[in-house]
Amino acid sequence: xxxxxxxxxxxxxxxxxxxxxxxxxxxxxxxxxxxxxxxxxxxxxxxxxxxxxxxxxxxxxxxxxxxxxxxxxxxxxxxxxxxxxxxxxxxxxxxxxxxxxxxxxxxxxxxxxxxxxxxxxxxxxxxxxxxxxxxxxxxxxxxxxxxxxxxxxxxxxxxxxxx
Amino acid sequence: xxxxxxxxxxxxxxxxxxxxxxxxxxxxxxxxxxxxxxxxxxxxxxxxxxxxxxxxxxxxxxxxxxxxxxxxxxxxxxxxxxxxxxxxxxxxxxxxxxxxxxxxxxxxxxxxxxxxxxxxxxxxxxxxxxxxxxxxxxxxxxxxxxxxxxxxxxxxxxxxxxx
DNA sequence: AACGAGATGTTATAATGTTTCAAATCTCGT
DNA sequence: ACGAGATTTGAAACATTATAACATCTCGTT
Ligand SMILES: [Zn+2]
Ligand SMILES: [Zn+2]
Ligand SMILES: [Zn+2]
Ligand SMILES: [Zn+2]
Numbered sequence: 001x002x003x004x005x006x007x008x009x010x011x012x013x014x015x016x017x018x019x020x021x022x023x024x025x026x027x028x029x030x031x032x033x034x035x036x037x038x039x040x041x042x043x044x045x046x047x048x049x050x051x052x053x054x055x056x057x058x059x060x061x062x063x064x065x066x067x068x069x070x071x072x073x074x075x076x077x078x079x080x081x082x083x084x085x086x087x088x089x090x091x092x093x094x095x096x097x098x099x100x101x102x103x104x105x106x107x108x109x110x111x112x113x114x115x116x117x118x119x120x121x122x123x124x125x126x127x128x129x130x131x132x133x134x135x136x137x138x139x140x141x142x143x144x145x146x147x148x149x150x151x152x153x154x155x156x157x158x159x160x161x162x163x
Numbered sequence: 164x165x166x167x168x169x170x171x172x173x174x175x176x177x178x179x180x181x182x183x184x185x186x187x188x189x190x191x192x193x194x195x196x197x198x199x200x201x202x203x204x205x206x207x208x209x210x211x212x213x214x215x216x217x218x219x220x221x222x223x224x225x226x227x228x229x230x231x232x233x234x235x236x237x238x239x240x241x242x243x244x245x246x247x248x249x250x251x252x253x254x255x256x257x258x259x260x261x262x263x264x265x266x267x268x269x270x271x272x273x274x275x276x277x278x279x280x281x282x283x284x285x286x287x288x289x290x291x292x293x294x295x296x297x298x299x300x301x302x303x304x305x306x307x308x309x310x311x312x313x314x315x316x317x318x319x320x321x322x323x324x325x326x
Numbered sequence: 327a328a329c330g331a332g333a334t335g336t337t338a339t340a341a342t343g344t345t346t347c348a349a350a351t352c353t354c355g356t
Numbered sequence: 357a358c359g360a361g362a363t364t365t366g367a368a369a370c371a372t373t374a375t376a377a378c379a380t381c382t383c384g385t386t
Contacts, residue, residue, distance in 0.1 A: 005301055034352085036364070055342070070367060075343065091254040092309050094342060109294070111303045124297045130289040131272070131312060138168055138283060139317035140274045146255050148309040149294060154302035199333070218373070233336060238374065243333095257342095257373060 007050035007118040008153050016098075017047045023102035024086050030103075033084050041065070042077040043098065046087055051117040052095035090119065092148045097121070109147035115156035170213035170281040171316050179261075180210045186265040187249050193266075196247050204228070205240040206261070209250055214280040215258030253282065255311045260284070272310035278319035 006016065024043055028035040035043075045061050046053055055074045062069045078096055081087040085103055087096050090110060100121045101108065107128050111120040127147065135142045169179065187206055191198040198206075208224050209216055218237045225232045241259055244250040248266055250259050253273060263284045264271065270291050274283040290310065298305045 008301075034363080038365080068366090071343070072345090072367085073365070076365080091311070109297070111298065111301060111305075113303075114306070120301060120303070122297060122301070124293065126293040127290060127297060130287065130293045131310070134272070134285060134287045134290060135274065135312060135314070138171075138274060138285070139320075140276075140283070140312070141315040141320050142274075142312045143277070143314040144312070146309060146311040146313075147294070148254070149298060149303070149305045149307070150309075151298070151306040152304040157302075157304050197333080201334075231335090233334095234374070235336085235376090236334065239334080 004154055005120050007120050008155050013049070016050075017044065020047045020086075020098050020102065024081075024084075027084060027086065027103040031084060033080070038067075038069075038073060039077045039080050041067075042074060043081055043086055046081075046096055047098045050097070050119055052090050052093050052097040052119055054093075054095045058096075088121065090148060091146050092150065107145050107147075109149065111153070112148060112150045113153035113156055114150050115152055118153060120153075167317055168283050170283050171318050176212070179213075180207065183210045183249075183261050183265065187244075187247075190247060190249065190266040194247060196243070201230075201232075201236065202240045202243050204230075205237060206244055206249055209244075209259055210261040213260070213282055215253050215256050215260040215282055217256075217258045221259075251284065253311060254309050255313065270308050270310075272312065274316070275311060275313045276316035276319055277313050278315055281316060283316075 021040065021044060024035055024040070027033075041062070042058055045058050055071065055078060058074050058078075059069060059071060062074070078087065078089070081096075082089060085101075085105070086099055088099050088108070088110070089096050090112065093112065097110070097119050099108075101123065106123050108121050108123050109127060111122065113119070128145075131145060131147075132142065184203065184207060187198055187203070190196075204225070205221055208221050218234065218241060221237050221241075222232060222234060225237070241250065241252075244259075245252060248264075248268070249262055251262050251271070251273070252259050253275065256275065260273070260282050262271075264286065269286050271284050271286050272290060274285065276282070291308075294308060294310075295305065
């Protein structure tokens, strides 16, 4: 099959990483935000796959790097990357994933495979619209929206290429 | 105003609590699930307001009760209550709130006021439908859905009855 | 009484995230 | 180039949230 989104099928993932880093540099340059080595390294690590990583996972890899970092180092880098729309935190996983719409101001949702752990980020105008209608009906002013759908990706549903 | 949902305006909240406990007894009876004193007490505490409580908040109140409980006690009660559709966990807050659709199998969403902390649980067929469409388009099989909207409730937006 | 399943108690530990203050680095105007 | 001020990073301690493992209790059944 080929209509599947990237995380669900083999692809040239180094292109994903390269694109993400390039976008990040562009975004940061345009905002006068400093993509320092630590921040860039954390972003690169997050992009090593489409599976979200926890802060302490990142910390462990940094330790392998020989970089003796403490938790605040990672959390600060993650804060920066979130502020600048480069990564998202997945609340239901306590983990972080690279944003596929770097720099765009967007409301997105995540399809999270409970089997292979890959996450697909999507923007879904229909969902956003429906949510806005609900909020409006309750006179509620939305600011931050978390939409996370856990389930099975196409690959894991039939057969199960668990990776 | 009066179109506002319960959490957003003064109301006879003890009726909320009473209803919740009554529903819980009914649901548990029909399922042969045992609503033990601890479980009922935790449910009652969660329902003391429309603001979600953390597990350790509950633990602290139990301590005041004179009940010297350890974390597993509370987490086990919460697990039970979640299993039986009596409470929800709010992932973005690491906290728990009473379910307003006890026993019904439902996909719900939460409007979370960042100011007064009250949470409104809603079922929104339009949102659910839109999400299903998105999932289907990606050949994704949804199982658990987390929808949490943080923002300002009507009360806090104008004036700010922060409670 | 003996048993077994479910529920609770108890202790320890894991996993995630924050506060605080000091030191290093960068920025920018002079 | 220089130095004041801001930003970033280092480091240690701590806070919060959640689970693992095993012992004990409760209560209905045999
Ligand atoms: Zn990729
Ligand atoms: Zn999968
Ligand atoms: Zn109420
Ligand atoms: Zn409010």
